[in-house]
Amino acid sequence: MAGNKVLVLGGGFGGVQAAISARAALDSTHEITIVDRNRMPHLCGMNPMLIVGERDADKTGRSLGRLANRGIKFVEANIDSINTADQKVVTSAGTLEYDYLVVALGAGYDWDAVPGARGAYSFYDFDYARHLRRRLSRLKRGKIVIAAAKPPYKCPPAPFETAMIINWWARNKGIRKDLDISVYIPEPGPLGVAGKEASMRVRNALDQRGIELVTAAGVTEVATTGREASFANGSSTYADVIATVPVHKLPNVVAESGIANGKPWVPVDSRTLETTVPNVFAIGDVNVVPSGDFAIPKAGVFAAGQGTKVGEIIASRIMQSGEPEPYDGVGYCYMAYSGGRSAMVGGNFLADGGPDSVLTEPTVSGMKSKDRFERDWRTFKI
């Protein structure tokens, strides 16, 4: 059997697991390559702790170059265009050919969709998170606003988790009584995808901690001073720190490739994660997998699970062995309530009748498990 070329675009949660899973099932006659412009991706999930000084910035990344030890080639390059008709991808390091393509380029951010957001604070990107960390380290009183603009956004629990971690940090620092914390979201309630009960419990958890929650109020503008935000419900507020969740968008290179068929995210077969182009798969934040009235959340655990499945499917096609079980849509994310306790939220998002999910109680062992998840990510186990 001639060697096949499996090309993985993007070395985040999904791309790395797709490559590892395909590599585990295929012998060395088949080539597996990951392309990413960033040799050292950072774990966004550490940002809520990073901004309050509870994680070291230089311990939140992993080097994709280390995948060479596992027989996976890494190319550090920008992906300029994807040509599925010719099975070629043009990158800043040259043109690459493929037999099987995995598009795992994540979600891009449109910082200009909300005027003023580019110059405001955020915890959705590593550089912005470091900037916010410096600001918080100097903050002694005032008001912090966390403001999401529009769904979908990565890790739906992140705005609430971040507000609760800031609350915990402010209490430890002895400044909580001098600090107001507010969360503005565009949705009618928090964490709708996890069901009504989970949503109500998140509301209560915020309420118990004196964190204001304003719903149906996506942020529409941040003043150039960075001190005033306006919202879709017509209200506005002054704050010392305004941190936005940026509007997410399909990366341009994916939109231009045509595999999204003009849709906001790449539609895929929910059983195989294959796009409408044969042998071209799209996994993780870049795709949309319907789940009842919602879609599978944009979270690393789902991207990783989809990557593992796609690696198995590609290997089975190359080896001409039976097609594996379909993708199951199962995944659980962590939601820390403080530096010491974390809950889990997740379940089966492809269950008959819509998402079947739970939110567990925040516990010390949940936090230990979250810490383990972060360590496993750094060593490519996730």
Ligand SMILES: Cc1cc2nc3c(=O)[nH]c(=O)nc-3n(C[C@H](O)[C@H](O)[C@H](O)COP(=O)(O)OP(=O)(O)OC[C@H]3O[C@@H](n4cnc5c(N)ncnc54)[C@H](O)[C@@H]3O)c2cc1C
């Ligand atoms: C604050 C925050 C907290 C989070 N917490 C959690 C959590 O607790 N649990 C969880 O499961 N998820 C969490 N997430 C979500 C998680 O980070 C994403 O869902 C996950 O990274 C998606 O994986 P992916 O493989 O689809 O894309 P990504 O991990 O975004 O990877 C995409 C890769 O493609 C590369 N790329 C993009 N365009 C190009 C191009 N043109 N050329 C070359 N390379 C390119 C990028 O450099 C990137 O490395 C959190 C996110 C945020 C922002």
